[in-house]
Amino acid sequence: MKILIEKDYETMSLRAAEITAAEIKKRRRLVLGLATGSTPLGMYRKWIELVKSGQLSFAEVTTFNLDEYLGLPADHPQSYHSFMQEQLFRHIDVKPDHTHIPNGVTPDAVKQCKEYERLIHQAGGIDIQILGIGQNGHIGFNEPGEDFGALTHVVRLQESTRKANARFFSRLEDVPTHAITMGLKSIMNARQVLLLAAGSDKSDAVYKAMYGEVTEQLPASVLQLHPNCIFILDEAAVSNLPIDLTSGRWEMAK
Numbered sequence: 001m002k003i004l005i006e007k008d009y010e011t012m013s014l015r016a017a018e019i020t021a022a023e024i025k026k027r028r029r030l031v032l033g034l035a036t037g038s039t040p041l042g043m044y045r046k047w048i049e050l051v052k053s054g055q056l057s058f059a060e061v062t063t064f065n066l067d068e069y070l071g072l073p074a075d076h077p078q079s080y081h082s083f084m085q086e087q088l089f090r091h092i093d094v095k096p097d098h099t100h101i102p103n104g105v106t107p108d109a110v111k112q113c114k115e116y117e118r119l120i121h122q123a124g125g126i127d128i129q130i131l132g133i134g135q136n137g138h139i140g141f142n143e144p145g146e147d148f149g150a151l152t153h154v155v156r157l158q159e160s161t162r163k164a165n166a167r168f169f170s171r172l173e174d175v176p177t178h179a180i181t182m183g184l185k186s187i188m189n190a191r192q193v194l195l196l197a198a199g200s201d202k203s204d205a206v207y208k209a210m211y212g213e214v215t216e217q218l219p220a221s222v223l224q225l226h227p228n229c230i231f232i233l234d235e236a237a238v239s240n241l242p243i244d245l246t247s248g249r250w251e252m253a254k
C-alpha cells in the first residue's frame with residue numbers, strides 16, 4: 001500500500017486527478033470504477049476542467065459505479081444516477097452507453113447484480129477503482145461485517161450510514177434502507193485502487209484501514225491485501241498518525 005498525504009482537500013483532489021488523468025491520457029481505453037459521496041467531487045471538478053480545456057478526454061473510457069440505492073429510480077434527485085450525471089457525466093465527453101450504474105428499481109435485484117459483474121468482466125475488468133470511505137470503514141456500501149468474498153449484491157444499510165447520508169434527503173425516513181453495491185471482492189478485483197479521504201472525521205477509519213487488523217468489521221482494511229492500492233489523504237485525515245507533517249508533501253510505503 002502506498003500512502004500519499006496532501007495538505008488539504010483541494011491538493012488531495014488535485015493529486016488524485018493528476019494520477020488518474022495521467023493513466024487516462026496514456027491508455028485512453030481505461031475502465032474506471034467510480035464512487036459517489038462528497039469526497040471525489042474535487043477530483044471530478046479537476047477532470048471537468050481538464051476536459052473543458054482540451055487536455056483530457058473520456059471518449060474511450062468506460063465507467064462502473066460502485067453502488068445505487070435500492071428503490072430510487074434513475075431520475076430521482078438523490079439517486080446515484082442523478083448524482084453522477086450532475087457532478088460529472090454531463091460535463092465530460094464520456095459516451096453515455098459506456099457508463100454503468102446498478103439499477104435501483106430492478107424487478108430482480110439478484111439477477112441484476114450478476115449481470116453487473118458480467119458487464120465488468122466483459123469490459124476487461126476495472127483498471128482503476130476510486131473509493132471514498134465511511135466513518136465506520138465502509139467502502140461502496142459494504143458495511144462492517146460484509147463478506148470479503150462478496151461480488152455485487154444487495155445490502156441493508158446501517159443506521160449510521162443512513163444518518164450520514166440523510167443530509168441529502170428531506171428526512172431520515174426518505175433515505176432508502178437497502179442498496180446494490182459492488183462487493184469487496186469486486187473492489188479487490190480492480191487492478192489498482194485509489195482511496196480518497198479528507199477531514200478529521202475519517203481519521204479513525206483511515207488509520208484502522210491502514211494499520212489495523214484486516215477484518216470484515218472494518219471493510220476498508222481488506223485493501224491492505226491489495227497489490228496496488230494508494231491512499232490519497234489530506235492532513236486532517238491522518239491527524240492521529242504519529243508523524244510530523246510540517247515538511248509538506250508526504251509519501252509512505254507500508
Ligand SMILES: O=P(O)(O)OC[C@H]1O[C@](O)(CO)[C@@H](O)[C@@H]1O
Nearest residue numbers: 036037038039132133134140161
Ligand atoms: O465521501 P463521503 O460523502 O464522506 O462519503 C463516504 C462514503 O459514504 C458513501 O457516500 C456511502 O454512504 C460512499 O459512497 C462514500 O465512499
